[in-house]
Amino acid sequence: MNAAGFPILSLVTFLPLLGVLVILTVRGEEAVVASNARWTALWTSLVTFALSLVLWFQFDRNSPDFQFVERLEWLPDYGVSYMMGVDGVSVLFVLLSTALTPLCILASWESVQNRVREYMIAFLVLETMMVGMFCALDFMLFYIFFEAVLIPMFLIIGVWGGARRVYAAYKFFLYTFLGSVLMLLAIIAIWYQSGTTSIPEIYEFDIPFAMQVWIFLAFFASFAVKVPMWPVHTWLPDAHVEAPTAGSVILAGVLLKMGAYGFLRFSLPMLPDASQYFAPMIYVLSVVAVVYTSLVALAQQDMKKLIAYSSVAHMGIVTLGIFTFNQQGIEGALFTMLAHGVVSGALFLCVGVLYDREHTREIARYGGVAKIMPAYALVFMLFTMASVALPGTAGFPGEFLVIVGAWAVNPWVALGAATGMVLGACYMLRLYRGVAFGRITREDLKRLLDLSPREYTTFAPLIVLTLWMGVYPQSFLSFFSATVAQMVAQHQAAISAASRFAGL
């Protein structure tokens, strides 16, 4: 059947739902239910993660093809099937999702106290949807997962969020949903043309240029909101600010990657000519995103909002890298996505640590935390530096590769992206200085406790990953190489074919 010998992708995808069933059957006192729900969710997500590690070890890094493919007929009359598989682009995102979920559950261990059972169910369902989305090789399947992700996230923000949670949840839902409707139209259009919804088969299919343009725009509407690109980014800060810590972690860590993943999975391979045609627009939007949101981040008073805006800036680097159409740029974009998933997730956890203790996210309320929480200050410093892409941490390889890749396309775009290095340092250091440095002026801060063992456990894997990705990024880059090389080659072939055709 596939390299693992059993349908591993489906298993990884749907295993969390088993945990949901278990949690649903639990009855009893509220405290018992809560505790059981926590432990069940944790163990389910850990087992899922352990299972997904099979992908890490058994994935053939030299093959650019889809691996671990599973296929079942679903609606054969319409060419729709249940098809799962991963290639170099998606495999690490499956792992990222399965790795972040247990950390999120750990992070909400104490901070979520009401409706614990529902909360844990939402997270496990979310995991299923995320993993399914990255594995889906059929358009319909992809669309279902892509949309279904919205529901648990909507609930997580809307039920367990902060004061303006309802506004934020609606904004999040409507923004992302509006784009998705257009994507559905595009999917139907493609299906109408090609008669199939299988992604590998559509890769073989040539779509006429005029059609490509419309389909590209429809996809763009959906993915640009998800990324989010400037100027449709404003739902993100609100969603982040109102979401509970773990919600922010998963939102920044995985959900933001869905848009960029969509570009790589659909726009680039299926619509090469339109992608090339619209690339300058993407460059402009990306550079604006980097500069504009970095500046906005500089003015923020709320820690979470600041990090949310920095996410938009980082995602600007990602979209820029994707549309350079060269090996360095695309691999850099993929690496930035992974690194951002780890680092900004960790930064939100850092904010969460303080929020759990003081119940405020205002920078000005803190100061001098380094004095009483030295271990926390060290951890926070590491992730701050990773966020400003200091070499040796996870942030650097991606940003470096994107800038190198962008330079080959247009040096001014590279310059624009590189200004993010300076502005990024400005806002992150401002944040760090405001929180950790300075003299302690407030009495209540003096009683803060340093990291608890549970928090250490939550941070430890992220710290290891951050350093590992910085010092030996090759173990991650090697997953991408073959697939991206093939993607670049096919893209160039398609472009040159199109230009030859135009020349006739």
Added chain:
Amino acid sequence: MFVGAVFFPLLGACVSGFLGRWLGDRVAMWSTVFFMALAAICGLLAFWQVALGGQPQTVVLFTWMQVGELSFSWSLRYDTLAAIMVGMVTLISTLIHLYSIGYMSHDATPSRFFAYLSLFTFMMLMLVTADNLVQLFFGWEGVGLASYLLIGYWYEKDSANAAAMKAFIVNRVGDVFFMLGMALTFFTFGSLEFDAIFGAVQNHVNDVFLGIPSLELIGVLLFLGACGKSAQLGLHTWLPDAMEGPTPVSALIHAATMVTAGVFLICRMSPVMEFAPVALAIVTVVGASTALFAATIGCVQNDIKRIIAYSTCSQLGYMFFAAGVGLYQAAMFHLFTHAFFKALLFLGAGSVIHAMSDEQDIRKMGGIWKKIPVTYAVMWIGSLALAGIPFFAGYYSKDAILEGAVAAGTGVGMYAFVCGAVAAFLTAFYSWRLLILTFHGKPRADHHTMEHVHESPLVMLVPLLLLAVGAITTGFVFAPYFIGDAATAFWNGAIYNLPAKDMMEALHHAPHWVPTLAKTVAISGILLAILIYGFLPHIPGRVAAAAPGPYRFLLNKWYFDELYDRIFVQPARRLAVQLWQVGDARIIDGMPNGAAALAAGASRGTVRLQTGKVASYAFAMIIGLVVFVTLFLTGR
């Protein structure tokens, strides 16, 4: 040995940083010193074997990144250039670690300080032993981080935090250009490894990018990067503020090692720079201007550490214009000797500050030379070396640089020489101004402070004395190797000079009036300072009063900080707030929120139609029926 020299400091940093709380401060401090000493032994052996023995070597550790044709590894490249730096950095860092044990003895968290210091040394060593530009960048940013942490070491002080941020951000501005320089290098050469770049330079001499010769553009971009780290004119503003850090930090990072990384980069890239004459001319002009500019400011500052900081800035200018005229060897030589005497001066200043109960203003010192004779003596040695008085270390290197500037025989070379000569005069002047105001005259500190003036403990004096030995001897011992007869064998191809302009040869044919002039200006600077500050102490005040404009201009450091604040910092802040509150909140969010309001309004209107009264529904139905029937009939 090669690996040990680089990684022992990292080990020390980890031990002190992570285990410091369990080991206790004393053990943590001495453990870092121990590991540094091991590193220094390795480093000196490496220097012996590689530079003096002529056996360059590259130790490849493991692949860092491999993306398409872009591929590079973590590796330690030991050629003469690297070996000089490794030997010098490990040795001086060990001495400064030792000194810090005394200096930081009253601090609350010395293990943290030593961890940072060792971390810095590790990063610096990674920088100098890099075999490709990216690893160099790793060290480059790493020392920036360590510098940031150390400047802001006393993080409860607001000014220290501001200075730390400023240092990091100004450095980042330079790093942007470094990054773009790397991108262009990869675009041009298809590689970022030194051997591949240097081997292919000949094939790319005629490459053009954006209408500019590629190699020139690479040279300029990398130089702009170097400007940030080495505090050259325009990006120098962080260095004086960096003196907020503890004094050993100023000695190690902001004098002896990190700030010279830019010079090192230019020398490392000499095979490329040699083919970029315009870039080299820019390097020369900026270097020479910095040398002069910083020296003018140094003459009027009152903070003992800031004077030495501006002096560092000025000496870095010398190194740059030496490299700019093609005398990389002399630049490296000055870097090498400067490390010893400038570290000596800073540590001496630290000893003074220690003695004066943390007073840094030289106007409040004076009359203490009898109480701290050893410090006084080593400060003299350091100043003599700095001023370039014969037979002290600085004499050999500075002379070579000035001679080289004349020997280059170009317009920019001459400009550099003039700036350098004037700066040499000012250097001598402000050095003795500092010496006299600090040590001589009537005591200007209060009685209480004066009673506490005491010589530093032995653990601080030993490094001072060793550095003093270095400041005296490194000049004449190493001159033959760096710039003398043994130079070709010593450098062993680590630095490339165009055969067409053999600067090493030209150096020996420089006119004889140059060294004489250099000595003359230095000595006259010293005499003038002694005359004014020693015997006519009312003169400086009168001069300042007579020309208040120029005086204030110099005192305020040519208003660079104010200028940058006006044109970069303030507008960026205002723009940030505008973009957030107008751009995001009002315009971008305004549209969907407006649409939502519109939809809500429309639905509220529709709701009003549904009154629930059967009569009005029936009425509407009849009206509709009438309209439709009419349309139907007339339409037919």
